[in-house]
Amino acid sequence: MKRISFFIFALLLSQTVISAQDDNEQLTWPREFTVKKFLITVYQPQLESFKKNILEGRIAVSIKPENKDILFCAAWFKATMDTDLDERIVTLEKMKITKVHFPDYNNQEMIDKLSRVLEKEFEAWNITMSLDRLTASLDEVEDLKTKSETLNNAPPDIYFRTIPSSLISIDGDPIMKDIKDSGLEYVVNTAFFIVREKGKSTYYIKGGKFWYQSDNVTSNWKATEKVPKDIMKLAEENIEATKPDSISASITEPPALIVVTKPSELIQTDGEPDYQSIENTSLLYVKNTESDIIMDINSQEHFVLLAGRWYQSKTLADGDWKFTEPDKLPEDFSKIPDSSDMGNVRASIPGTMEAQDALLEQSIPxxxxxxxxxxxxxxxxxxxxxxxxxxxxxxxxxxxxxxxxxxxxxxxxxxxxxxxxxxxxxxxxxxxxxxxxxxxxxxxxxxxxxxxxxxxxxxxxxxxxxxxxYPGYTYSYVYGGVVVYGTGYHYHPWYGHYYYPRPVTWGFGVHYNPWTGWGFSVGFSYGWVSWRFHPYRGWWGPRGYHHGYRHGYHRGYHHGYRRGAYAGYRAGYRAGQRNPNRNIYRNPRTGVKTSNRQRNKQAVSNRKARPSTKPNNIYTDRKGDVYQRGKDGKWSQKQNRKTVQPSTREKSTRKPSNKSSVQRNNQNNLNRSYQNRNRGNTNYNKSRPSNRSYNRGGGRSGGGRRR
Structure with missing residues (x-):
């Protein structure tokens, strides 16, 4: 039996690895195929325009005729973009080649022949790309701008605790609703299980494996094991079964409850704050918390990150919190190393590459x-x-x-x-x-x-x-050069015979992850939020949108808090942990056709494209000239029949030539393309599931420093 089990495990593992390798191969650059005795190598596209779902750009191509010298060209294209954000894959469909340029090549008959070959092959090929590489390439699109929204950034009520605590949010004064034929009533304007027996004053809250009771719905909650049978039965029948994470399951003492009726957030530490330095900065961070708390030594101000927004106060306890404009953060925030325990906050610091990537993803539908x-x-x-x-x-x-x-x-x-x-x-x-x-x-x-x-x-x-x-539909917006969650406005719910909640910004510990988007850390672990008397989940976004859960929220509790687990959380935050259920169009319904990965794979197969062993180090500029970046970081121009090392020296120290200035500008643009391609490779590798051990490829940069 053990042998059979091992065989099944090995078979499943091998199938997983093969599938992962297939995914990797169809996303690798460069790619090559053979047609009419021409070996055609296609390098990663460089983008020029992105409007609605239409991409335009250019592609460096090398063509090796049989028994002849290799030729280089630039092919301009226009394509419709089909996206699968869950899988982080983009497909360029309806490809049209609008122009082909062979630099310094005068054989017009051959140019016409090869141009027709490229047009035919490209226009029959649905090109797949990783979303991470495409996003990085969008940095070169000159007309792509991310507009800041006019949002409400006033701080919510911010509670600070040094003991294990949970925040229970009620949207305004409690509204009680009868449960038919049960003798019970529940608070309808909350996502949490708050119930009482009709005619009695005692309320009960079910949170994970703990029960609480109080005679005042907003205060004096105490843990209890004495729960009326009818309420216990109601919970068993209506709270959806969820498997707790290992930390949640290890909690043995019930956390204190903070029940609020106004927009609020909770930050907590495992005991008194443990301040640690951030390397090469004048900043400290609080180590024993899963909140993002930083103190600036120079000003002695605390900064906390909530829903993508920074708020500051001199003290944590009963702090007088004020919103901080992103461009008013201390200068050292931008110096936080991406490898540090606080590296995850870089996406919320304007001017960082992480913030830039987040902004670019806002433009992808x-x-x-x-x-x-x-x-x-x-x-x-x-x-x-x-x-x-x-x-x-x-x-x-x-x-x-x-x-x-x-x-x-x-x-x-x-x-x-x-x-x-x-x-x-x-x-x-x-x-x-x-x-x-x-x-x-x-x-x-x-x-x-x-x-x-x-x-x-x-x-x-x-x-x-x-x-x-776009991400704005699921409440992800741009403000001050960073991405934030929610508008910050409080929307009044409807309550008549039915209760219809409205989207909220505060109360659920929203955090941003570069690979999975926004996730909630309050209430979604171990059954705190999940019961069938709340059929309308308007608090967290459009119907069909699945919230993400920021695993590890409960790691701040004394029984189960482990610094090692916390460090792992920080690292995991930057690693490739993807939630495959965020595509609203995948919500079960008829009539909606999303990006079909099997169709994309078949399209690639039909074109007989395969990964090339050549480095992905060939680029084209906007004029159509082709360049190669060497291992020494220098550029050489691939003029057909010869290779030329471009000079950036000025002919005169008194009066720089226009030609020299153009060359420098051209090299700056090429360096920008190289850096974006490199960053896309890095982000692609980070966004892959962490259990892949094969060569992830696609980024053979051909020399130069990697970020």
């Missing part, structure tokens, strides 16, 4: 094709439809439904699972819309439907509509 015939939506209202006009716009939105329904110019639009639907009536029937109304661009962040402006319609045919959504 998740795409899908939606069937006009199959996709549909059902909208239910709590009573007759009620609409509220958004001040300063021509848009009104429905307030008494869990869907996002807009009234614009006599038409009704519903955005559901990142798809636009349209109807002549507020109650339907609904059909897929092939138009995104321009008026939605006027919706301000203070409106609860603000996020729908990040859902787009790109194109359509009689049968399908091509759509996409």
């Amino acid at each position: 998740q795409t899908a094709a939606v069937s006009r015939d199959s996709a549909t939506v059902e909208v239910k209202y709590d009573g007759n439809p009620e609409f509220k006009k958004i001040e300063g716009t021509e848009v009104a939105y429905a307030v008494n439904t869990d869907k996002q329904v807009l009234r614009i110019s006599g038409k009704y639009y519903c955005v559901d699972n990142a798809i636009w639907f349209v109807s002549d009536n507020a109650t339907g029937p609904w059909k897929v819309s092939d138009v995104r109304p321009d008026e939605v661009d006027d919706i301000p962040p203070s409106a609860e439907v603000y996020n729908v402006k990040y859902v787009y319609v790109y194109d359509s045919t009689p049968s399908v509509v091509y759509v996409g959504y």
Whole structure:
């Protein structure tokens, strides 16, 4: 039996490795294929323009005719981008070659022949790329700008504790709702399990394996083992079974509860703060916490990172917290090493490469094709439809439904699972819309439907509509050169016969991870938030969007806190731990077709493309000249029939020539391309699952220093 089990394990392991290697091969650069006795090597694309879902750029190509010298050229392309953000893969479809340039080559007959070969091959090839490499390349797109939003950055109520504690958020004063035929009622305006027996004053909270009771819903909570049987049964039947992580399972003492009715956040340490220095800076960080807390020695100010925003105070306990503009952070913040325990905060420090990568990812949509015939939506209202006009716009939105329904110019639009639907009536029937109304661009962040402006319609045919959504739809926004979560505004929920929550910024410990996006660290481990009497999960984003969980939140507790585990968390934060369930279009529904990786693999196979053993060190400039970067970091121009080392020396010390200035500028652009390609390789390797041990390839840089 052991032999059989071992064989099955070995077989599964080998299949996993083979699949991983296949993934790696189809993402490797350069790639090559043979056609009509030409060995064609294709180097990693360099991007020039990105609008909506259309990419334009250029590709360096080498062509080796049989028994003849190798030729180099630049091929300009235009393609439709299809994305799979969960798998971090991008496919360039509908590829069109718009221009081919062979530098210093005068055989027009051969140029025409090779150009036709390239056009035919490229236009039949769906090119796959890693999202990390493409994102880094977007740094070269001159017209790509990330606009800061007008957000509310006022601090929430910030609680500091040195003992194990949990924050329980209620959205305003508690609203009790009867549970039919049970003799029980529960607090409807919270994501947590808070229940009492009708006619009695004692409330009960279920959190993980612990029970609490209190006669005041917002205070004096004590752990208890005496729970009424009907409440115990209710919890067993309605709290979804979740497997606790190892740290949560090891907790033996119930944490203290902090129950709040206003936007709040909790920062806590395992005992008194343990300050440690950050190498080569005048900064200290708090070691014994899973919050991001830094103290600037020069000003003696504490800084805490919450939902991508920095807040500062002289003290942690009962601190007078104020919002810090990203560009007003102490200078040494940008010097925090990415390998340090606090390296993860670099994505929230403007000007760092990590912040730049996060900004670039904000410009990449998740795409899908939606069937006009199959996709549909059902909208239910709590009573007759009620609409509220958004001040300063021509848009009104429905307030008494869990869907996002807009009234614009006599038409009704519903955005559901990142798809636009349209109807002549507020109650339907609904059909897929092939138009995104321009008026939605006027919706301000203070409106609860603000996020729908990040859902787009790109194109359509009689049968399908091509759509996409940006991170703003899932409440990820740009402010001051960094990415933050939520608008910061408090949106009023609807409560009539039903309760419909609205998205929140505060209360759930939101943190950013470069590889998985935003995750929540409060309430999602071990059953704190998960029960079936809350069918509308509007607190955390659009229906179909799965929150991420920042593992390790409970590691701050005395029984289970381990510095080693914490250090592992920090390292893991930067490693490739991906949540494969964030693509809203993958939410089970008919009529939505997302990026098909099997189709992409088949497309690659059909073109007979294979990984090349050549280094990925060939580039082309915007004029179409081709260059190679040597191991010594120097550039050589690949003129067909000869190789030339470009000179950057000025001909005269008195009057620099325009030619010399152009050469320097050209080399600066080439160096930028090299650095972006290198950074993309680094990010790609980091974003891969950590259990892969094979050569990850795709980044044979051909010399030079790696970041």
